[in-house]
Amino acid sequence: MPDTVFRRISPRFQRILRTVPVLTGSLALLLCGSLLAAEDAAKAAQKPPAESDYYPIVSLPVPEGVVLESGALELLADGRLAVSTRRGEIWLVDQPLAEDASTATMKRFAHGLHEVLGLESRDGWLYATQRGELSRLKDTSGDGRADVFETVNAGWGITGDYHEYAFGSKADAEGNLWVTLCLTGSFSSQAPYRGWCVRITPEGKLIPTCSGLRSPGGVGANAAGDMFYTDNQGPWNGTCSLKWLRKGSFQGHPGGNRWYDLPAVTEAMGAAPVEPESGSRIMVEAKKIPEYEPPAILFPYKKMGQSASGIVCDTTEGKFGPFAGQMFVGDQTYSTIMRCSLEKVRGHYQGACYPFRSGFGSGVLALELSPEGTLFAGGTNRGWGSRGTKPFSLERMQWSGKVPFEILEMRARPDGFELEFTRPVDPETAARPESWQLGTYTYIYQSSYGSPEVDHTQPVIRQAQVAADGKTVTLTVEGLQEGHVHELHATGVRSAEGQPLLHTEAYYNLNYIPAAEQAAAE
Amino acid sequence: MRVYRLWKRSPRFLCSPAGRPVSSPGRLAACCLLLAGLLQTTGPATAADDTSAPTHPKIPGFERFFADAETPTRGGGLLLLGELNCTSCHAASQELATTLLPRQAPVLTEVGTRVRPEYLRKYLLDPRATRPGSTMPDVFTGLSQAERTRRVEALTHFLASTGTVRDEVPVAVAVARGEVLFHRVGCAVCHGSQRDGAAQLETSVPLTGIAEKYSIPGLTAFLQNPHAVRPSGRMPSLNLVDTEAGDIAAYLLRDIKVTPNVEYTWYTGDWQTLPDFSQLKPEGAGKAAGFDLSVSGKQNNHGVRFKSYLPIEADGEYTFHAGSDDGSRIALNDHTVVLNDGLHPFTFRSGKVKLHPGLYYLTVDFFQGGGGQELRIEYEGPGISRRPLSSAITLDKKATPGMENRFKVSKTLAAEGRQIFQQSGCASCHQLNEGGSRLKSQLAARPLAELNTGRGCLAENVPAGLPAWSLSAAQRKSLDHVLKSAESLQPVQRIPHLLTTFNCFACHQRGEIGGVEQARNDLFETTIPEMGDEGRIPPTLEGVGDKLNAAWLKHVLDSGANDRPYMLTRMPKFGAQAATLAKLLTAADEQTLAEIPVIDQPELRVQAIGRHLAGDKGLSCIKCHYVGRIAATGIQAMDLTTMTRRLREDWFQRYMINPQVYRRGTRMPSAFPGGRTILPDILDDRADAQLRALWVYLEMGNQAPVPSGMLQQAIVLVPGDEPIIYRNFIENAGPRAIAVGYPERANLAWDADYMRPALIWHNAFIDASRHWTGRGQGFERPLGDHVLALPAGVPLAVLPDEETAWPAEPAAEAGYRFLGYRLDEHRRPVFRYRLAEIEVEDHFVPEPGQPDAGFRRTITLKSPRAPSGTLWLRAAVGKVEPEEGVTGSWLIDGVLRLQQKQHADTADGAENAREPLRRTVDGKTELLLPVRFTDGKATLVLTYHW
Incomplete structure (x- = not known):
C-alpha cells in the first residue's frame, strides 16, 4: 500500500522535497560541463527528444486465451499485481517488476464478478468494486483462489444499463473507499446514487458524499489525500475534466439531484443545491451555487484527449522522475497518460494539464504506481475505440533516469503565470514574449451534449522574466480571463542546452485569479 | 454591395445565461475578420423606429437577420424583392430575376378542393387580420366597405368554383402521431412549436387560421406534395410517407368541429374476439363525429359499437376496409361486409359488396384487449377513391352527407370574380390554369428599374388602388435601399442570400451565420442521445461544396436526404429551384489539395486492405459507423457504404487526417495524429495510401464485405x-x-x-x-x-x-x-x-x-x-x-x-x-x-x- 504518511505532507513541503533530485540532476549536468554540451546539441539536432527516451513502455505478457480488459490494478503487499477485468476476473501477476518483463506470469484469483473497476488490498482481503456492490474476497483454503466473496455494501441502485459503472478508489486516511457511480445511460439517474459519489466506511456503511457526477472514468487521491475523479464530456460537461470530490459538493450534472430527498442524503448533505442554468458558464454558476465545485482541471477536448480515465498521484519522491507530487490521468481514446499540477486558490483546487506519454497499446483505463516508481497501465478499447489498436493491454513504464525538458508546473499569479521548468531554460529565448503563445477560452455549461470552445480571447504577454536559477519564468499577462482555460504554447523556449521542450503546451484552468495577498503569502 | 450584417451572437452557443451577448474581445475580433468581406456600413446609423403593426409580412430570414438592422442593407432588400414577389408585377432585368429566384405565389388552379370558401372570403376581406404575417397584399385599398365586400364575394365564388372541399374527422391516434411528427421532423423549425403555451417566435411562419382554412384531406394532399401548390421551394417537402402527411394534417386541424355523424355505445370486457354487443349492457352511449375510440375513455379491455347511415348514390361494387388494433367489423343492413377479428397489431382487412342507390344502415364494431389501439374505416367505389368512411355517413336520413353547410357557388358571381382576378392583379402573382393555360393578368405596373423609393406600394400610407402589404419600417427601408442600387449579387454573395431565402439557416450554420436558434434547440432530437449535438443538430454548411460531390449536393437539395437515420429532423426536398444553390456552393468551396496516390496492387487487394483498415484491427471505423445493415459496436454513426456516394475523395483525404478542422467539435477521432498513421506496417506507413485503400473499399458500396469486428460471435x-x-x-x-x-x-x-x-x-x-x-x-x-x-x-x-x-x-x-x-x-x-x-x-x-x-x-x-x-x-x-x-x-x-x-x-x-x-x-x-x-x-x- 502506498505511503499514507507521505500523503499527509503539505503540498508546500512536497514542493521542497521534489526539487531535491532535480537539483542534483542539474548539478551533475553543470559538472559534466560544456565539452559534452556541444556533442549533445549536435545529437539533439539530429533527433528531436522523444517521450520514449525518458519513459519507455514495456508490455507484460498475457497468457493465450485470456482477455485482460483491465478495469483496476492493485499492488499487493507480497509484490504481486492484482488486475481486475471487465469480464469479471481478477488475475494476480507474479513478479510484475521483473527486469525482464516477459518472465512475469499470472494466475487467476477469481472469476464471475461484475465488471470490476476498483481494487484495494487490506487486512488480507482484496476489496473489489463491482457494478452492483463493493465486495471483499479472500482465499481461505490456500489454493491461491478466492473462496469467500463478501458483500461489504450494495447500497446503490442499478437498473441494467451498461453505463451504470462503479469506480472504486484506494482507501482514504479513514479507511473509506470512494465509489463514483455513472448515471443511468450517462444522462439520467434511474436508481439511487446514480450520478453520485458515495464512500463506504470500513464497517460497510454507505455515506452519500457528492452529487452531480456524470460519467466517471477513474477516482484517486492527490498527495494531500484529497479525493478526485475524472468526468467525461457530455451533458453539463463541455469537455473531460479532473474534479475534486469535496465532501458535500455538487459536481455539475443535476441529473441525480432527485436523491437529495433520501433521508440518508439529507442527513449527510443537507438540501439539494439550486439547479444550474443551461447555456451558462461554469464560473457564472459556481458563483450562484455554493455547493458546486467547479472542475479543477479541464482537459481540452481533442487537444488533450477524449475520455479521461484512471488517476494516480506520484508519491515516489522522485523515483518516477521530476514530477513528484503531481497527478497522472489516463485517456482511453487517445491511449495516453496526461500530467496535472494543482494548486489551491481561494480554497478551491485548480491547475494545469500537460501531455505526458502517448503510445499505450490499448485505451488507457486503470493506473497504478508502485512505490519504486513503476507505473502500470491497463487498457481496453471494447465499446469505445482508442488510438492504441490492441483490444486490451497491460503495460508498465519506468523513468529512464534522464530528465526531460518540460514545463514542470504552471501556476497562476494575480497578473499572469509562473512557469517552473524541469531544467534551466535558455534565458534569451525564454525572456522573449514572442516565444510564448497564450489564448483563452471556455466551454458552455449546458444540458445538451458537450460544448465547443467558446468566448475565445487573446491576452497579451507583456513580459517574460527569467529567475536567476533559470528554472522559473514569470509571465506578466494583460487580459487574464477568470473562468477560462489558458492555453499556453512555449514553442520558442529552449533549454540552456538549446533543446526544445518535449511538450510545449500547458492548459491552465483559471477558475479563480489569485488575489495579490495570497500570492504573496505563498 | 453586400449584405450580411454582423451577428451579435450565435443563438446556439454564444448566449450568456442572462440572455445577454457574451462579449469577449477575441470572439468579436474573430467575427470581424470572418465577416469583413461581407460587412458593409452604409452610413450613419439611423434610429430604429419599427413601430408598424405586428402584421407585416413575416419572412423568417428577414426577421432573423435584417429586421433590427440599424442601417438597411442590400441583402435585406433583395430578400424582400424575391419573397414578396415584386418582380411579378414590376418587371426586372433578366439577370436580377435569375438572382432572386422569386417566390411564386400559391398555384390556385384547384384551390377550391383545398381551401374552404368561407376562409377565402374572410381572408380576402382582411388578409392581415386573418393571417398575420401573410405575404399577400390587400389589393382592394381605397374601396368602400360595400364595394370591397362585393368584390371579395365574387372572387370567393370564382375560387370556390374550382373544386369542392371534402371533410374528414381528426382521429385521436393520428393527432397524437401528428403532434410528434410536426415537432420532430422539421415543420416546427420554420413554423414554431404548436404546443400549448409555446412562445410564438418572430422568426416563425405563423399558422394562424389554418384550422379554418383547410380540411384534413386538403391539407394532407398539400403536405404530400407542397411543390405542386408552392413551386418555389420555400415550403419544402419533408418526403412524408405512409400516414405521416395525414397525421400532421390531423394534428394541425385537431380542433375542427364536425357535425356528429355516428351514434355509439360502449362496453367493457376481456375478450379474445368481438362479442355480440347487442347481448351486452352498454356502459355509456352518445353521438360522435367519426369512429372515435376515445368515447369510452378506456385504453384497455373495452369495445365500441358505432351506428350510422350510409347514403349510396351510384350503382356498383364498393370495397370496405376495416383497419384495427385489435378486432373490428363493418356491417351494412346487419350483413357483415368485413370482419377483422381477434387480438392483433394494426392490420387492414377488406370486403367487397354490390350496392344499389339508397340509404344503408351501418354498424361498425370494435374491441380492444391491451396495448395499442386504433381503428380506421375506409371505403371506395364507383367514382370514389379510397377515403375514410366517416366523410360519407350521416345520422340524418334525409340529408346528403357532407352537404349540410356546403357552400353553393353562384355562376354569375364566379364569372364576375374571374374578371376581378385578372384585373386586380391576383393573376399577376397566382397561377390559375383553365384548360391547361394560365389566366392572364390585366394589370400593368412600371418596371422595377423605374420605381421611385418611398412611393406607391412602398409609401408609408399606400395610395388607394395600389396593393398594400403593411410593410414594417425596416422592410420599407430595405426595399427603398435596394431600389437605389442596381448592381446584382456576385455569385459568392448569392450563397448567403439563397441560404436565407430557403431558410437553410434555421437548421444549418455556415461561417458565423445561422444555425439553430436557442429557442428551437429542443425541437432537434436524435435516436442516439450519446452522439450529442452531432446526432441531433443538422451539420454545418461550412465547406459543404468541398465535402459533398456536386451531384450529391444537387441531389440533396433537389430531393432531400436521409443519410443520418439517428437524426430525427429531416433534410427536406427543396426542389429544382434550390438546386441552383448546389452549383454556387461547389464553385465557392471546392478545393483540390490532396495528392491521391496510386497504389500499385490489384484492386481486390486494395479493397481487402481498406476492409482491414475499416475493421477493429485497423482504424476501428466500425466501432461507431454501421455498414449496410450491420450495426456498429458502439454508437450508430453514418453508414460507411454511403460515404463515397456522398463525399469527394479529396476532402475525405484531408478530413480523415484532422476531422476537427472540418467539423468543429466532432467526436470523430483522428486516426492520424499529426498526419501520421497509427498503423505503420500497412502500405509503407503512408497515411494517404491507407486512405486511398479505405476509399477504394468504401466504393464497393452495398457490395462491401463486412469488416472484422462487426459480426459478434457467441462466447x-x-x-x-x-x-x-x-x-x-x-x-x-x-x-x-x-x-x-x-x-x-x-x-x-x-x-x-x-x-x-x-x-x-x-x-x-x-x-x-x-x-x-x-x-x-x-x-x-x-x-x-x-x-x-x-x-x-x-x-x-x-x-x-x-x-x-x-x-x-x-x-x-x-x-x-x-x-x-x-x-x-x-x-x-x-x-x-x-x-x-x-x-x-x-x-x-x-x-x-x-x-x-x-x-x-x-x-x-x-x-x-x-x-x-x-x-x-x-x-x-x-x-x-x-x-x-x-x-x-x-x-x-x-x-x-x-x-x-x-x-x-x-x-x-x-x-x-x-x-x-x-x-x-x-x-x-x-x-x-x-x-x-x-x-x-x-x-x-x-x-x-x-
Whole structure:
C-alpha cells in the first residue's frame, strides 16, 4: 500500500522535497560541463527528444486465451499485481517488476464478478468494486483462489444499463473507499446514487458524499489525500475534466439531484443545491451555487484527449522522475497518460494539464504506481475505440533516469503565470514574449451534449522574466480571463542546452485569479 | 454591395445565461475578420423606429437577420424583392430575376378542393387580420366597405368554383402521431412549436387560421406534395410517407368541429374476439363525429359499437376496409361486409359488396384487449377513391352527407370574380390554369428599374388602388435601399442570400451565420442521445461544396436526404429551384489539395486492405459507423457504404487526417495524429495510401464485405470440472443476477436483488457475447433448454394471517441484506443473506435425475431467537398439485417436481410446528413451507426436478 504518511505532507513541503533530485540532476549536468554540451546539441539536432527516451513502455505478457480488459490494478503487499477485468476476473501477476518483463506470469484469483473497476488490498482481503456492490474476497483454503466473496455494501441502485459503472478508489486516511457511480445511460439517474459519489466506511456503511457526477472514468487521491475523479464530456460537461470530490459538493450534472430527498442524503448533505442554468458558464454558476465545485482541471477536448480515465498521484519522491507530487490521468481514446499540477486558490483546487506519454497499446483505463516508481497501465478499447489498436493491454513504464525538458508546473499569479521548468531554460529565448503563445477560452455549461470552445480571447504577454536559477519564468499577462482555460504554447523556449521542450503546451484552468495577498503569502 | 450584417451572437452557443451577448474581445475580433468581406456600413446609423403593426409580412430570414438592422442593407432588400414577389408585377432585368429566384405565389388552379370558401372570403376581406404575417397584399385599398365586400364575394365564388372541399374527422391516434411528427421532423423549425403555451417566435411562419382554412384531406394532399401548390421551394417537402402527411394534417386541424355523424355505445370486457354487443349492457352511449375510440375513455379491455347511415348514390361494387388494433367489423343492413377479428397489431382487412342507390344502415364494431389501439374505416367505389368512411355517413336520413353547410357557388358571381382576378392583379402573382393555360393578368405596373423609393406600394400610407402589404419600417427601408442600387449579387454573395431565402439557416450554420436558434434547440432530437449535438443538430454548411460531390449536393437539395437515420429532423426536398444553390456552393468551396496516390496492387487487394483498415484491427471505423445493415459496436454513426456516394475523395483525404478542422467539435477521432498513421506496417506507413485503400473499399458500396469486428460471435461459457459463475444483467433474474453453470449441465440464476433463485435450466449455460463484446447493453437470456422461472419476490416472510398476500416490496425494504457467497469444496456458491437478525444460506447442489440432472437445495437459517409467528418459505407459485401417496411432494405447473426432504433435527418437537400451506390469494396459488427453528437453527431441504 502506498505511503499514507507521505500523503499527509503539505503540498508546500512536497514542493521542497521534489526539487531535491532535480537539483542534483542539474548539478551533475553543470559538472559534466560544456565539452559534452556541444556533442549533445549536435545529437539533439539530429533527433528531436522523444517521450520514449525518458519513459519507455514495456508490455507484460498475457497468457493465450485470456482477455485482460483491465478495469483496476492493485499492488499487493507480497509484490504481486492484482488486475481486475471487465469480464469479471481478477488475475494476480507474479513478479510484475521483473527486469525482464516477459518472465512475469499470472494466475487467476477469481472469476464471475461484475465488471470490476476498483481494487484495494487490506487486512488480507482484496476489496473489489463491482457494478452492483463493493465486495471483499479472500482465499481461505490456500489454493491461491478466492473462496469467500463478501458483500461489504450494495447500497446503490442499478437498473441494467451498461453505463451504470462503479469506480472504486484506494482507501482514504479513514479507511473509506470512494465509489463514483455513472448515471443511468450517462444522462439520467434511474436508481439511487446514480450520478453520485458515495464512500463506504470500513464497517460497510454507505455515506452519500457528492452529487452531480456524470460519467466517471477513474477516482484517486492527490498527495494531500484529497479525493478526485475524472468526468467525461457530455451533458453539463463541455469537455473531460479532473474534479475534486469535496465532501458535500455538487459536481455539475443535476441529473441525480432527485436523491437529495433520501433521508440518508439529507442527513449527510443537507438540501439539494439550486439547479444550474443551461447555456451558462461554469464560473457564472459556481458563483450562484455554493455547493458546486467547479472542475479543477479541464482537459481540452481533442487537444488533450477524449475520455479521461484512471488517476494516480506520484508519491515516489522522485523515483518516477521530476514530477513528484503531481497527478497522472489516463485517456482511453487517445491511449495516453496526461500530467496535472494543482494548486489551491481561494480554497478551491485548480491547475494545469500537460501531455505526458502517448503510445499505450490499448485505451488507457486503470493506473497504478508502485512505490519504486513503476507505473502500470491497463487498457481496453471494447465499446469505445482508442488510438492504441490492441483490444486490451497491460503495460508498465519506468523513468529512464534522464530528465526531460518540460514545463514542470504552471501556476497562476494575480497578473499572469509562473512557469517552473524541469531544467534551466535558455534565458534569451525564454525572456522573449514572442516565444510564448497564450489564448483563452471556455466551454458552455449546458444540458445538451458537450460544448465547443467558446468566448475565445487573446491576452497579451507583456513580459517574460527569467529567475536567476533559470528554472522559473514569470509571465506578466494583460487580459487574464477568470473562468477560462489558458492555453499556453512555449514553442520558442529552449533549454540552456538549446533543446526544445518535449511538450510545449500547458492548459491552465483559471477558475479563480489569485488575489495579490495570497500570492504573496505563498 | 453586400449584405450580411454582423451577428451579435450565435443563438446556439454564444448566449450568456442572462440572455445577454457574451462579449469577449477575441470572439468579436474573430467575427470581424470572418465577416469583413461581407460587412458593409452604409452610413450613419439611423434610429430604429419599427413601430408598424405586428402584421407585416413575416419572412423568417428577414426577421432573423435584417429586421433590427440599424442601417438597411442590400441583402435585406433583395430578400424582400424575391419573397414578396415584386418582380411579378414590376418587371426586372433578366439577370436580377435569375438572382432572386422569386417566390411564386400559391398555384390556385384547384384551390377550391383545398381551401374552404368561407376562409377565402374572410381572408380576402382582411388578409392581415386573418393571417398575420401573410405575404399577400390587400389589393382592394381605397374601396368602400360595400364595394370591397362585393368584390371579395365574387372572387370567393370564382375560387370556390374550382373544386369542392371534402371533410374528414381528426382521429385521436393520428393527432397524437401528428403532434410528434410536426415537432420532430422539421415543420416546427420554420413554423414554431404548436404546443400549448409555446412562445410564438418572430422568426416563425405563423399558422394562424389554418384550422379554418383547410380540411384534413386538403391539407394532407398539400403536405404530400407542397411543390405542386408552392413551386418555389420555400415550403419544402419533408418526403412524408405512409400516414405521416395525414397525421400532421390531423394534428394541425385537431380542433375542427364536425357535425356528429355516428351514434355509439360502449362496453367493457376481456375478450379474445368481438362479442355480440347487442347481448351486452352498454356502459355509456352518445353521438360522435367519426369512429372515435376515445368515447369510452378506456385504453384497455373495452369495445365500441358505432351506428350510422350510409347514403349510396351510384350503382356498383364498393370495397370496405376495416383497419384495427385489435378486432373490428363493418356491417351494412346487419350483413357483415368485413370482419377483422381477434387480438392483433394494426392490420387492414377488406370486403367487397354490390350496392344499389339508397340509404344503408351501418354498424361498425370494435374491441380492444391491451396495448395499442386504433381503428380506421375506409371505403371506395364507383367514382370514389379510397377515403375514410366517416366523410360519407350521416345520422340524418334525409340529408346528403357532407352537404349540410356546403357552400353553393353562384355562376354569375364566379364569372364576375374571374374578371376581378385578372384585373386586380391576383393573376399577376397566382397561377390559375383553365384548360391547361394560365389566366392572364390585366394589370400593368412600371418596371422595377423605374420605381421611385418611398412611393406607391412602398409609401408609408399606400395610395388607394395600389396593393398594400403593411410593410414594417425596416422592410420599407430595405426595399427603398435596394431600389437605389442596381448592381446584382456576385455569385459568392448569392450563397448567403439563397441560404436565407430557403431558410437553410434555421437548421444549418455556415461561417458565423445561422444555425439553430436557442429557442428551437429542443425541437432537434436524435435516436442516439450519446452522439450529442452531432446526432441531433443538422451539420454545418461550412465547406459543404468541398465535402459533398456536386451531384450529391444537387441531389440533396433537389430531393432531400436521409443519410443520418439517428437524426430525427429531416433534410427536406427543396426542389429544382434550390438546386441552383448546389452549383454556387461547389464553385465557392471546392478545393483540390490532396495528392491521391496510386497504389500499385490489384484492386481486390486494395479493397481487402481498406476492409482491414475499416475493421477493429485497423482504424476501428466500425466501432461507431454501421455498414449496410450491420450495426456498429458502439454508437450508430453514418453508414460507411454511403460515404463515397456522398463525399469527394479529396476532402475525405484531408478530413480523415484532422476531422476537427472540418467539423468543429466532432467526436470523430483522428486516426492520424499529426498526419501520421497509427498503423505503420500497412502500405509503407503512408497515411494517404491507407486512405486511398479505405476509399477504394468504401466504393464497393452495398457490395462491401463486412469488416472484422462487426459480426459478434457467441462466447459460450462451458463449465469444466468446476462451476462457472457469471454475474451480470440476466433477463428475469435482474441486474444483480449471479448465474452458475454446473458441470452436471444444470444451471441456476440467483437474483441478489431479491435473494431468490430466479431461473433454473438445463444444457448450455450462457452466451456472454452480449456483455463481453461492445459495450454490453441489455439483459441476456439463458442459452440452454427447459428454462424455468421460480417465484418472484422475497423468499421468506412472516404473515399476520393466512389470507394476507405475499409481500411485494423489494428485499431491501423488507429488511433483507445480501452478504455475498462462499464457495463449497466443489466451488459451488453458497449464497448468504440476512433477514433482520436471521442469517440465511442458500445452497444449490446438482443431483442426478432422469433424463436431466436436478438440484438439491439446502436453506440454512440461524437466528438468536425464533421469529414471532411462523416464518414461511414461498416454494412455488402456480398450479400446485400434491403428489398422491408421497408426503412433501408437489407437481408445480405440471412440470416441476418439488420435494421437501425431512431433516433429522427438525422433524419432531420443533417450535412453531406447522404443515405446508397451499393457498390461493389474489388469484395466485402458492405453496408455502413453514420454517421450523430448533435451538435458533432451521434447515429446509428441497429437490427440484424438471
